[in-house]
Amino acid sequence: MPYLLCNAPDPEPIDCRILTAALDLYVEKGFHNVSIHDVQKQAGVSIGSIYKHFGGKEGIARALYTHLLNEMNEMIDSVLSAAQSPVEQCNRIIELLFQYCETRRNIIAYVFYAKHKEFIDDEEPICSAEPFKKMRAIVQQGIDDGNIKPCNSRVATASIFGGAIRLIHLRLDGVIDQPLPELYSDLIDATWHGMLA
Amino acid sequence: MPYLLCNAPDPEPIDCRILTAALDLYVEKGFHNVSIHDVQKQAGVSIGSIYKHFGGKEGIARALYTHLLNEMNEMIDSVLSAAQSPVEQCNRIIELLFQYCETRRNIIAYVFYAKHKEFIDDEEPICSAEPFKKMRAIVQQGIDDGNIKPCNSRVATASIFGGAIRLIHLRLDGVIDQPLPELYSDLIDATWHGMLA
DNA sequence: GTCTATACGCTGATAGAC
DNA sequence: GTCTATCAGCGTATAGAC
Numbered sequence: 001m002p003y004l005l006c007n008a009p010d011p012e013p014i015d016c017r018i019l020t021a022a023l024d025l026y027v028e029k030g031f032h033n034v035s036i037h038d039v040q041k042q043a044g045v046s047i048g049s050i051y052k053h054f055g056g057k058e059g060i061a062r063a064l065y066t067h068l069l070n071e072m073n074e075m076i077d078s079v080l081s082a083a084q085s086p087v088e089q090c091n092r093i094i095e096l097l098f099q100y101c102e103t104r105r106n107i108i109a110y111v112f113y114a115k116h117k118e119f120i121d122d123e124e125p126i127c128s129a130e131p132f133k134k135m136r137a138i139v140q141q142g143i144d145d146g147n148i149k150p151c152n153s154r155v156a157t158a159s160i161f162g163g164a165i166r167l168i169h170l171r172l173d174g175v176i177d178q179p180l181p182e183l184y185s186d187l188i189d190a191t192w193h194g195m196l197a
Numbered sequence: 198m199p200y201l202l203c204n205a206p207d208p209e210p211i212d213c214r215i216l217t218a219a220l221d222l223y224v225e226k227g228f229h230n231v232s233i234h235d236v237q238k239q240a241g242v243s244i245g246s247i248y249k250h251f252g253g254k255e256g257i258a259r260a261l262y263t264h265l266l267n268e269m270n271e272m273i274d275s276v277l278s279a280a281q282s283p284v285e286q287c288n289r290i291i292e293l294l295f296q297y298c299e300t301r302r303n304i305i306a307y308v309f310y311a312k313h314k315e316f317i318d319d320e321e322p323i324c325s326a327e328p329f330k331k332m333r334a335i336v337q338q339g340i341d342d343g344n345i346k347p348c349n350s351r352v353a354t355a356s357i358f359g360g361a362i363r364l365i366h367l368r369l370d371g372v373i374d375q376p377l378p379e380l381y382s383d384l385i386d387a388t389w390h391g392m393l394a
Numbered sequence: 395g396t397c398t399a400t401a402c403g404c405t406g407a408t409a410g411a412c
Numbered sequence: 413g414t415c416t417a418t419c420a421g422c423g424t425a426t427a428g429a430c
Contacts, residue, residue, distance in 0.1 A: 030315035032229035118227035162363030
């Protein structure tokens with residue numbers, strides 16, 4: 001995977017055109033409501049090329065999946081290498097997710113919102129994927145350090161990131177019309193200090 | 198809607214058999230991976246009857262949608278009529294959702310997990326539906342009373358219910374193998390008092 | 395490597411008997 | 413009201429030309 005989808009070289013190579021076209025269509029209409037012909041038309045390539053490169057519709061979805069998880073993963077790694085405390089790392093991840101939700105909407109939608117099990121065979125649930133494991137590891141580290149409240153690590157991770165993910169879903173659904181970064185500080189305060197007045 | 202799906206009379210009427218069969222199949226395999234013939238077989242009725250009663254595959258999905266939202270709504274109303282404080286009402290809703298997630302798994306999956314926009318035309322996002330509005334109203338009431346921290350009501354609602362919804366998703370995905378009610382008290386503590394140690 | 399034309403299967407939907 | 417048999421259309425995938 002020589003480059004990230006959002007940093008494609010110019011002129012855009014054919015496989016990249018196919019991926020971005022498919023991503024847009026899958027997110028907008030849902031995987032099952034998109035035909036190979038739709039992708040072919042939008043990408044400006046032929047059906048033959050699509051089968052040559054990805055072996056079919058599901059092949060594109062699987063390639064997208066690994067590709068975008070990879071981007072997620074690099075994002076998490078960049079946060080980790082900044083070497084702050086676990087709490088600050090969690091905050092930074094949420095901050096970046098909120099930014100991406102505005103600037104790279106379809107990537108976030110595909111990773112956080114699509115139901116991959118319904119169209120990609122034998123795929124592990126996405127929360128078992130590398131970036132999500134790392135998020136949980138950060139939380140566990142915070143617990144071990146004594147900075148995060150000691151409790152079931154699933155519960156802790158869900159408590160810390162659940163509100164953010166919920167807001168992302170609502171934003172993607174069009175229920176929230178405010179850009180998420182504007183809600184960041186309120187959410188962070190609620191997450192760490194609780195919702196009691 | 199004379200009865201709730203989970204309290205169907207005996208012998209089960211034909212439309213109810215269709216709905217429960219479709220619910221099971223839709224949740225297990227995803228709407229688009231289920232054919233009318235699958236539903237017909239599982240429900241033990243004919244295709245003709247299905248078209249007579251619901252007008253087709255999407256008609257079943259729409260009927261399920263309104264039916265199950267109705268059940269959700271009654272659940273919320275029962276909590277509201279118990280007339281506790283908003284904070285206790287929120288806790289009770291989460292407690293019931295966790296219970297339902299174990300005992301009426303498919304109902305929760307269909308309401309909280311399915312992407313209705315992908316197969317039901319012109320449907321409002323589900324969080325605009327009555328039960329979700331009521332949840333937000335409860336939170337707003339708590340803020341007005343001075344019991345819940347005053348902030349953007351979307352953020353507040355997402356903070357309070359986001360962790361629970363996230364755990365429900367993980368449980369439905371098979372990532373968590375512990376029954377959710379066992380995680381209830383940890384989650385509630387985290388929600389109201391925050392995640393700092 | 396890229397394309398076009400074609401074949402085949404599946405699925406949603408209907409018509410008409412009981 | 414319930415059922416079975418049948419149709420028409422779409423969408424995936426392939427074969428073969430350039």
